[in-house]
Amino acid sequence: MEIKTLQNDMIAAMKAKDKGRKDAISALVSAVKKAAIDEGCREDIPESLVDRVILKELKTAKEQLDSCPAERTDLLEEYQLRHDVIKEYAPAMMSEEEVRAYITEKFAEVVATKNKGQIMKAVMAELKGKADGKVINQVVADLCK
Known part of the structure; x- marks a missing residue:
């Protein structure tokens, strides 16, 4: 995702007078610029x-949504909207099958050792941001059996 796309979508949300969407995208743009x-x-x-x-x-928005008290419907709506908008821009994550195929194909030598620590060290750097860490951990645990 390019920063320009986020900025253009923020401008479009401003023109459409969609305050919730504009605020969520604006927060994303600010976080990207800060990083x-x-x-x-x-x-x-x-x-x-x-x-x-x-x-x-996206992870932060999910945590806000999960920790918000049920009686605070106003906040729940705000957090849900923010989460949904950010999710639109989040890169697609690899499925468990894709992760398994990638690891067995690209890291065959390390997988053959059945050493979970070595496999995780090799694989995590490669798949960071492309697949969920829990999925990677589960696949590696299965491969080490």
Whole structure:
């Protein structure tokens, strides 16, 4: 996802007077810019950074939604809208089957050792941001049996 796409969608939401959507996208743009400044790439923001920030913000929004008291319907609606908007921009994650195929194909030598620690060390860096950590852990545990 490019930062330009987020900015254009934010402008479109402003023109449509959709305050909730505009606020959610604006928060994403701000988080991406802050991360870019922190990493020293403010002028040329890579798509991988944008995707990483979106996933982090999605996780935060999910935690807000899960921890919100049920009687606070106003907050629940706000958090749900924010979560849904961020989810639209989140990169698609690999399925369990895709993760299994990727690991067995690309990391065959490490998988043959049946050493879960070594496999996780090799695989996690490669699949970070592409697949859920829980899915990766489950697949690796299955492969080590």
